[in-house]
Each structure stands twice: as structure tokens, then as C-alpha cells.
Amino acid sequence: ALKVAGATLLAGTAWVSYELYRESNPAAQEPQSATFPDGSPRKTLVVLGSGWGSVTLLKNLDTTLYNVVVVSPRNYFLFTPLLPSTPVGTVELKSIVEPVRSITRRRPGEVIYYEAEALEVDPQSKKVRIRSVEQGEHKYEMELNYDCLVVGVGAQPTTFGTPGVYEHASFLKEIPDAQDIRVKVMNNIEKAAALSPNDPERKRLLSFVVVGGGPTGVEFAAELQDYVDQDLSKWMPELSKEIKVTLCEALPNILNMFDKSLWQYAQDLFKQEKIDLKVNTMVKNVTATHITTKCGDQLEELPYGVLVWATGNAPRDVSKSLMKKLDQQTSPRGLLINDKLQLLGAEDSIYAMGDCTFYPGLFPTAQVAHQEGEYLAHVLKKQHKIDHLRWQLADAEPSQVPRITARLEKAEAAIQPFKYNHQGALAYIGSEKAIADIAIGESKYRLAGSWTFLFWKSSYLVMCLSFRNRILVALDWLKVSFLGRDSSV
Numbered sequence: 001a002l003k004v005a006g007a008t009l010l011a012g013t014a015w016v017s018y019e020l021y022r023e024s025n026p027a028a029q030e031p032q033s034a035t036f037p038d039g040s041p042r043k044t045l046v047v048l049g050s051g052w053g054s055v056t057l058l059k060n061l062d063t064t065l066y067n068v069v070v071v072s073p074r075n076y077f078l079f080t081p082l083l084p085s086t087p088v089g090t091v092e093l094k095s096i097v098e099p100v101r102s103i104t105r106r107r108p109g110e111v112i113y114y115e116a117e118a119l120e121v122d123p124q125s126k127k128v129r130i131r132s133v134e135q136g137e138h139k140y141e142m143e144l145n146y147d148c149l150v151v152g153v154g155a156q157p158t159t160f161g162t163p164g165v166y167e168h169a170s171f172l173k174e175i176p177d178a179q180d181i182r183v184k185v186m187n188n189i190e191k192a193a194a195l196s197p198n199d200p201e202r203k204r205l206l207s208f209v210v211v212g213g214g215p216t217g218v219e220f221a222a223e224l225q226d227y228v229d230q231d232l233s234k235w236m237p238e239l240s241k242e243i244k245v246t247l248c249e250a251l252p253n254i255l256n257m258f259d260k261s262l263w264q265y266a267q268d269l270f271k272q273e274k275i276d277l278k279v280n281t282m283v284k285n286v287t288a289t290h291i292t293t294k295c296g297d298q299l300e301e302l303p304y305g306v307l308v309w310a311t312g313n314a315p316r317d318v319s320k321s322l323m324k325k326l327d328q329q330t331s332p333r334g335l336l337i338n339d340k341l342q343l344l345g346a347e348d349s350i351y352a353m354g355d356c357t358f359y360p361g362l363f364p365t366a367q368v369a370h371q372e373g374e375y376l377a378h379v380l381k382k383q384h385k386i387d388h389l390r391w392q393l394a395d396a397e398p399s400q401v402p403r404i405t406a407r408l409e410k411a412e413a414a415i416q417p418f419k420y421n422h423q424g425a426l427a428y429i430g431s432e433k434a435i436a437d438i439a440i441g442e443s444k445y446r447l448a449g450s451w452t453f454l455f456w457k458s459s460y461l462v463m464c465l466s467f468r469n470r471i472l473v474a475l476d477w478l479k480v481s482f483l484g485r486d487s488s489v
């Protein structure tokens with residue numbers, strides 16, 4: 001079998017030969033080395049995902065300490081907080097992505113990247129089966145051996161089994177989702193413009209429904225209404241008045257993670273902005289043209305032209321398959337980890353972080369995944385030191401044993417549990433207003449309005465992954481304030 005950096009090409013499949021793949025990706029195949037100059041082993045660290053957790057880990061990791069292999073079907077990092085701004089063109093998609101290659105290139109040691117998805121992890125034999133996303137003759141499937149695995153595969157949108165959602169609704173999780181929504185919104189506007197004002201089909205096409213009053217649904221509904229009020233109203237003044245944005249939320253209020261004063265403020269603003277907010281309203285069924293809502297005992301059929309579904313997260317298939325392999329994985333909500341982010345049942349070799357995990361008190365946010373990535377970079381550095389000391393101990397002269405053992409104990413004690421530092425939550429709610437629930441130490445600050453919007457903007461600029469992203473996002477905002485949104489598809 002062909003083995004490179006812990007990778008074995010699976011035999012007997014219809015995939016391209018290893019040599020052919022190597023020809024097209026020569027650089028990707030070169031590992032650093034199996035050992036360090038002193039002869040100690042260099043472990044293989046496989047990182048799954050290129051999102052908030054994994055990229056933060058990579059940015060903070062000393063990549064010379066491991067043979068680092070990154071596997072992700074997405075060859076870029078996506079700055080999700082600004083994703084709701086993209087379907088209507090407030091921010092351009094290219095401004096909020098950063099190629100994985102540009103991140104790995106800047107690391108001190110070589111990092112191998114496979115544009116592939118992990119299909120299955122075998123914690124017993126320490127292997128991950130991956131499949132390339134590339135189509136056609138260069139498609140491959142391989143097994144990667146790992147000494148240490150970090151699972152940061154995020155989550156997929158949940159539908160709670162609501163019939164018709166996958167067939168008819170759009171999600172707002174990834175770049176193709178944002179593109180899909182943009183095309184649907186713009187096409188519907190043009191289709192509606194060709195119909196007579198009394199045609200009920202025109203009304204349906206111009207009904208934009210968002211399901212889920214969490215921050216994703218709220219921020220997108222707000223952006224959509226901004227687009228209608230600030231841009232479309234100039235080009236198509238009559239038609240823009242017919243557009244109706246509706247937000248359905250199953251609970252009694254939206255934005256549950258915010259303080260009451262803030263979600264109340266957002267709900268009042270939605271009323272002023274004429275967003276039709278339907279709380280206590282659960283969507284039970286979706287067809288190509290209608291949703292069925294349930295409010296109390298009342299069922300209602302609501303026509304829609306574009307439906308955006310944002311009702312939270314569910315584990316991905318690779319996480320579910322891993323859960324099934326470990327008896328300790330008893331939660332359907334995500335991979336169970338301990339306070340050092342070690343996967344329950346595979347504590348010696350697998351870490352997991354971010355949206356793919358479930359740990360009480362840690363929410364599926366970028367803030368958590370980011371801090372976990374930083375923490376794991378620190379842990380992996382310490383772990384390397386521990387491994388090295390253990391290697392030294394195995395061959396040590398008796399006189400050296402006490403000294404090495406003391407250092408080993410000190411290094412082991414240095415790995416403290418992960419401590420999350422919640423800095424607060426921010427959300428854009430439309431009409432250039434935002435809300436902020438800020439936590440500084442024990443103190444809490446609740447802010448809402450236009451100044452908070454400026455705070456929201458500056459916070460996200462600071463949080464952007466790279467200088468390039470920061471400049472592009474700032475220019476997008478500047479462009480929109482002078483020239484309006486670019487809504488071409």
C-alpha cells in the first residue's frame with residue numbers, strides 16, 4: 001500500500017491512481033519527516049475542518065511540532081458573522097473568505113491540505129477515511145493514519161424533520177446557500193414585475209419568509225428589509241411596497257440568548273420596519289409554494305416565494321458515525337467531550353471542538369470555537385513536550401530518570417481544563433441598528449441602536465481573519481453607503 005504522511009490510498013476503488021493524484025498535487029504530498037533530528041518521533045496530527053475552530057488552531061499551532069494534515073471539503077475559511085449580509089449584497093462573498101492555502105502557507109512548518117470530506121473515523125485503528133470533493137478523473141478516496149485527530153467539522157442545519165424543507169427551502173450556512181438565496185430573491189422580483197399587480201402569483205413571489213428567530217434568521221430578515229427599503233425602493237418604488245418579509249418563530253420571542261430588553265427592542269424595531277413577526281408560530285410543513293404554520297391550535301397556510309430556513313444545528317454524518325462507535329457518546333446533540341476537549345471514549349487521541357460538540361454551557365458560536373482552537377494549539381504544544389519527555393524517559397540513564405520525571409509531571413500539570421471567557425453577543429437588527437449584550441468580567445452592558453451598529457461594525461472588522469478581509473469588508477460598506485447595494489446575479 002502507498003503511504004505518505006500517514007495516508008494510504010484505498011485499493012480496489014474506481015478512484016484515480018495515487019501517482020496521478022500526486023502528479024497534479026506534488027507539493028501536497030510531501031510530509032515534513034517521521035522523526036525529529038534527535039530521532040524522536042514526529043506525530044501525525046490530522047485536523048478535520050477549515051472553520052472557526054480548525055483555522056484558529058492552525059493559526060496558533062507551532063506546525064513544526066507535528067506532521068500536520070488538514071482535511072476539509074471547503075478550501076477556505078468563511079467569516080460567518082457577515083454571511084447574512086451577503087445575499088442582498090451589503091457585503092460581497094469574496095470579502096469574507098480566506099483561502100486555506102494562504103493560512104497554511106504562513107505557518108512555520110509544512111501543512112498538507114486535502115480538499116476532501118472525512119467520511120468515517122475509526123478510533124480503534126486511528127484512521128480517517130476521506131473522499132475528495134473534486135469530481136471527474138481526479139476523484140480519490142483514501143485512509144489517513146493519525147496519532148492525534150482534531151474534529152472541527154461544525155454542524156449542519158437542522159429541520160427537526162419538518163417535511164418539505166430540504167426540497168423547497170434555502171439554508172444560510174455556507175457560500176452556496178447565500179448565492180442560492182440571492183438568485184431566488186432577484187429572480188422572484190423580476191418574475192413578479194412581469195405580472196399584473198392583481199395577480200395573486202405576484203403577491204406570492206414577493207412574499208419572503210424566514211423561519212427561525214435565532215440570530216441567523218433575524219439578521220437575514222433585517223438585511224432583506226434593508227435592501228427593500230434602501231435600494232429596491234429607488235429602482236422599483238411600486239413593487240418594493242408589495243414585498244413582505246415574514247419571520248416565524250416557534251417560541252414567544254426572538255433572540256432568546258439576549259436579555260429581554262434587547263429582544264424587546266429588536267421586536268419593536270421589526271414592527272416599525274414592517275417585518276411581519278409571527279411568534280409562537282411553528283412551521284409544520286413546507287410545499288413548493290406554501291408553508292403550514294401552527295399557532296396555538298390554529299393551522300394556517302401561508303404562501304411564499306422565497307423561504308429561508310434557520311432553525312439551528314444538527315450533527316453532521318461523520319460526527320454521527322463516530323458517536324455510534326463509542327459507547328460513551330450518548331448524546332444526539334453532538335460529540336461529547338471532557339473539559340480538556342478530549343472526545344469521550346477516545347481521550348488519548350481525539351480532540352473535538354466547536355459546533356460538532358456538545359458540552360453544557362458552551363454554545364455553538366464562533367466565539368466558543370475560536371477560543372477552543374486557541375486552547376488546543378496551546379495543549380498540542382504541551383502535549384508535544386510531554387511526548388518528547390516520555391521518549392527521553394524510555395531510554396534514560398537511571399541517574400537522569402528523576403529529573404526527566406519531574407519535568408514530565410510539570411508538563412502534564414500545565415495542561416489545565418479549557419475555560420471559556422464569554423465576551424458577549426452582538427446582532428444586526430436592521431435600519432442600521434444593532435444590539436449588544438456585552439460581558440466584561442462580572443459586569444454586563446446592554447446596548448442597542450445606531451451607536452451599537454457602529455460598535456457591531458468595528459467589532460466585526462477587528463474580528464476578520466486577515467488584513468485583506470478587513471479592507472474588503474470596509475470597502476464594501478463604504479461602497480454601499482455611497483452607491484447602494486449591488487443586486488445583480
Ligand code: FAD
Pocket residue numbers: 048049050051052053054071072073074080081082083084116117118119152153154155172173216316318353354355356364365366367368369426
Ligand atoms: P464551522 O466554522 O462551521 O467549520 C466547519 C468546517 O468543517 C468547515 O470548513 C466545513 O467545510 C468542514 N467540514 C464539514 N464537513 C466535513 C467533513 N465531513 N470532513 C472534514 N471537514 C468537514 N457565531 C458567533 O459567535 N457570532 C456570530 O455573529 C455568528 N454569526 C453566524 C452567522 C451565520 C449565518 C451562521 C450560520 C453562524 C454564525 N455563528 C456566529 C456561528 C458560528 O459560525 C459557528 O459557531 C462556528 O462557525 C463554529 O465553528 P466550527 O469550527 O465548529 O465550525
Ligand code: NAI
Pocket residue numbers: 081160162211212213214215216217219248249250251255256257281282283284310311312313363364365425426427428
Ligand atoms: P438558533 O438555534 O439560535 O435559533 C433557531 C430558532 O428557530 C429558535 O429560536 C427556535 O425556536 C426556532 N425554530 C425551530 N424550529 C422552528 C420551526 N419549525 N418553526 C419556527 N421556528 C422554529 O439558530 P441559528 O440562528 O441558526 O443560530 C445557530 C447558532 O449560531 C446559535 O448558537 C447562534 O448563537 C449562533 N449565531 C450567532 C450569531 C450572533 O451572535 N450574531 C449570528 C448567527 C448565529
